Amino acid sequence: MPELLEIRQLSAGYGPLRVLHEIDLTVREGERIGLVGLNGHGKTTLIRALTHMTGWQQGSIKLDGAEIGGTRSLGAGRRTPGLVKRGIGVAPQGDAIFPGLSVRKHLECGAHTRLAWRERKQRIERVFDIFPPLRPLEHALVGKLSGGERRMVSIGRMLMTEARLYLIDEPSLGLAPKISQRVMAALWDLSVSGAMIIAEQNVTLLTGHADRVIGMHAGRMRGDVGHVELG
Amino acid sequence: MDLGLIVYALNLASIYALMAIGISILWSSVGIINMAHGATFAISGYAAWLVTGALKPVIAAAFGKTALASMVMAGALVGSAIVAGALCGVIIYLLAFLPIHDKPNYPVRALIITLGLNIATVQGLLWTFGPRNQGLPKIFGFGRWEVFGTRIRYDQAGTIIGAIIVLGLTLAWLRYSRRGLEIRAMMQNAEGAAYSGISRQITALPVLMLTGALAGMAAALLSQTIFVSPTSGVIPLVKGLTIALLGGLGSVAGAVIGAILVGFLEAIVGAIPFLGQRYVLFATFLFIIAVLIVRPRGIGGLLDDTRE
Numbered sequence: 001m002p003e004l005l006e007i008r009q010l011s012a013g014y015g016p017l018r019v020l021h022e023i024d025l026t027v028r029e030g031e032r033i034g035l036v037g038l039n040g041h042g043k044t045t046l047i048r049a050l051t052h053m054t055g056w057q058q059g060s061i062k063l064d065g066a067e068i069g070g071t072r073s074l075g076a077g078r079r080t081p082g083l084v085k086r087g088i089g090v091a092p093q094g095d096a097i098f099p100g101l102s103v104r105k106h107l108e109c110g111a112h113t114r115l116a117w118r119e120r121k122q123r124i125e126r127v128f129d130i131f132p133p134l135r136p137l138e139h140a141l142v143g144k145l146s147g148g149e150r151r152m153v154s155i156g157r158m159l160m161t162e163a164r165l166y167l168i169d170e171p172s173l174g175l176a177p178k179i180s181q182r183v184m185a186a187l188w189d190l191s192v193s194g195a196m197i198i199a200e201q202n203v204t205l206l207t208g209h210a211d212r213v214i215g216m217h218a219g220r221m222r223g224d225v226g227h228v229e230l231g
Numbered sequence: 232m233d234l235g236l237i238v239y240a241l242n243l244a245s246i247y248a249l250m251a252i253g254i255s256i257l258w259s260s261v262g263i264i265n266m267a268h269g270a271t272f273a274i275s276g277y278a279a280w281l282v283t284g285a286l287k288p289v290i291a292a293a294f295g296k297t298a299l300a301s302m303v304m305a306g307a308l309v310g311s312a313i314v315a316g317a318l319c320g321v322i323i324y325l326l327a328f329l330p331i332h333d334k335p336n337y338p339v340r341a342l343i344i345t346l347g348l349n350i351a352t353v354q355g356l357l358w359t360f361g362p363r364n365q366g367l368p369k370i371f372g373f374g375r376w377e378v379f380g381t382r383i384r385y386d387q388a389g390t391i392i393g394a395i396i397v398l399g400l401t402l403a404w405l406r407y408s409r410r411g412l413e414i415r416a417m418m419q420n421a422e423g424a425a426y427s428g429i430s431r432q433i434t435a436l437p438v439l440m441l442t443g444a445l446a447g448m449a450a451a452l453l454s455q456t457i458f459v460s461p462t463s464g465v466i467p468l469v470k471g472l473t474i475a476l477l478g479g480l481g482s483v484a485g486a487v488i489g490a491i492l493v494g495f496l497e498a499i500v501g502a503i504p505f506l507g508q509r510y511v512l513f514a515t516f517l518f519i520i521a522v523l524i525v526r527p528r529g530i531g532g533l534l535d536d537t538r539e
Binding site: 053074075076078080081085095096097098099100105108109110113158161 | 333334335409412413415416419420421422423424425426427428429430431432433535
């Protein structure tokens with residue numbers, strides 16, 4: 001399988017703080033990768049570094065063979081919209097929703113490229129098929145929804161991009177176990193043309209579904225954890 | 232309260248609303264507290280004065296003293312003020328946004344740059360045009376309507392109607408256009424907007440042009456009541472800023488309600504015999520401070536029933 005994402009010697013952090021230490025990671029097309037690790041060990045920073053949302057970063061990131069990394073000391077988020085257009089879809093930690101917009105407007109925001117905007121009606125239908133609870137809430141303000149519904153909106157906004165690489169940060173964060181299982185089930189059922197990286201603390205939600213589970217510890221990769229058998 | 236007082240209050244409210252909404256939208260989407268909004272206001276006033284002065288003989292030659300002539304004059308005045316305001320927005324984008332928007336402490340730097348632009352503009356206008364007040368042609372004509380026994384001046388009625396039309400168009404554009412959707416998304420969550428592919432660098436330009444055009448519209452409308460002078464932008468800037476704060480920075484509805492409240496407050500305080508005009512500013516700021524002590528998020532906090 002061709003390599004979709006190739007990370008070489010990636011370091012990143014915020015101000016004087018170095019969070020990631022020379023990370024190497026290769027993601028092949030069609031892979032679903034689970035990223036596990038405790039709080040504060042760099043899962044979110046890795047996902048943010050892929051979209052240039054860190055304070056500073058250096059090292060090579062190749063998406064479909066094109067270099068999107070490089071050394072940068074300022075300008076967090078400046079390249080992010082461009083990278084999203086290039087085919088990275090992100091469902092960030094804490095959802096980053098727009099509280100005053102309806103569910104439909106939210107999903108329309110996700111359809112940013114010209115192609116996505118033209119196909120937005122079909123794509124919104126597809127998101128509603130993946131997350132049926134959103135369909136009756138189409139015109140409800142997202143700021144009034146429950147945590148689980150917000151998570152679905154946030155992931156739905158990411159799916160509107162039909163990106164090559166999906167980055168999903170802690171899809172179970174703050175959700176009741178039943179709802180987080182439903183959200184994860186929807187994620188595993190997705191047909192992904194590119195690849196998917198899911199950062200998650202709860203290893204049991206990843207086992208049996210992720211192609212690889214990678215541990216992170218103190219800003220470094222701990223290699224493939226494989227399918228961790230728990231309990 | 233008689234009708235004349237209500238009309239006067241709404242007249243003030245329309246000017247304040249035009250200024251406050253621009254400041255509010257700009258702060259919440261682009262992150263600039265635009266101290267150059269007053270400069271935009273003054274420049275738009277002078278642009279309208281220059282253009283109408285230059286066109287006066289042309290229009291008089293072409294249309295004579297017909298109704299069409301005054302309509303063309305009105306169009307030239309409002310159009311030139313709006314275009315000048317939008318151009319000021321472009322200049323602010325180039326000077327106070329583009330070079331610094333990804334540097335640390337960007338909001339403070341932008342505040343300082345726009346403050347500098349404001350001072351430089353006032354001095355530049357003084358240098359070029361002198362301190363004399365300039366009167367603009369009365370586009371709504373002189374005269375009054377008799378409504379329910381009260382007289383309403385044309386310029387007051389025109390200002391209110393003009394402001395309502397412009398604000399309606401602006402809000403409709405924000406609500407229904409795709410660019411408006413992007414701006415609203417950016418106002419509500421900058422990070423979420425970046426992850427949706429919405430670039431602040433690109434979206435900031437139309438926002439600055441729009442808010443500049445609103446200030447230009449306010450200048451054109453206010454020029455019907457008072458003269459244009461180099462410092463004419465100061466009071467609208469201060470009122471716009473404080474009303475944007477009162478409305479809760481970032482809330483368009485809050486800014487409109489705040490402008491209406493302050494407009495009525497000023498009109499009423501001015502009409503009370505033992506207070507009068509000299510207590511207007513005092514009463515306004517007392518009111519705004521009192522509201523912000525009770526509701527630190529301003530009026531917008533009351534309207535907002537969603538959570539982050």
